[in-house]
Amino acid sequence: MAYPEKLLAEDEEIVRHLHPHWLTVFWPIVAFLLIVGGASFGAAVIPVGSNQGLYRLLVIATAVVLLIAFVVVPVLRWRTTHYVVTTHRLLFRQGILARHGRDIGLSRITDVSYRQSVWERLINSGTLIIESAGDSGATVLRQIPDSDGVQQLLNHMIEEDADRRAQENAGYIRGEEPYRPGEGGHPTTRF
Incomplete structure (x- = not known):
């Protein structure tokens, strides 16, 4: 089951949608x-x-x-636990009848690390620890499939998000239209 697109911002795309490890x-x-x-x-x-x-x-x-x-x-x-990485944020949703969740903007994430036991390395699972700016403390996501790959993906997405924000800010300063990923090419620069 795909994550509902209606919960995403207009220029936001799902990069990876996970459930806890199948084991x-x-x-x-x-x-x-x-x-x-x-x-x-x-x-x-x-x-x-x-x-x-x-x-x-x-x-x-x-x-x-x-x-x-x-x-x-x-x-x-x-089945109702979702870990979703998008182009703008990390979403965590859990619950059958009563639900809770958390959204962390990629720009607010300060550190992403993972931990695996020997067993978890064998089954390609692990725990992600995500630290973000604010008072809420670290977010710990357990039983993540391919936890080291997800950690690398998050670090890559954080860098891309920072580049996108820098390009948007530069475009606003020069009075250009902001760069939107997926709309063909990079913004043009005027000198």
Whole structure:
């Protein structure tokens, strides 16, 4: 599912859209297999009798509750967590029903670093630590796929954003139209 374009500014483009690493849904998938297998076995071993239907219904109801708690909720949490790098900012959104998020303008980011354990290096995942100007402190994004690549991308986008802002400011000083990426070429300079 693509990130909604309506949430972006007019001249803003999505550069990379990520969810947490796919291994975050590994244990919910294992839980799904165990719950379905256990419920099937439990329903099959209920002895024949007048209450057999009621007991099977209780086994199925218990399985459904367990599936919701240990499978559906974690998978929805994974699916509704968005890390989006655009040409102007970094967006973080999370939540199934209640949502929270944070937008950090690329011009406000002062440092981007990443951390990987040995296991995370093997699966190409990690943690991004993003420090920005202001009182809110560092933003820590966990289970980021290709965390070192995303860190390099963010540093590159920060440099491009600074260049774009410098060109816009130079254009305004000279009375030119501002440079907009993707509109063909760089602004012309008048001497």
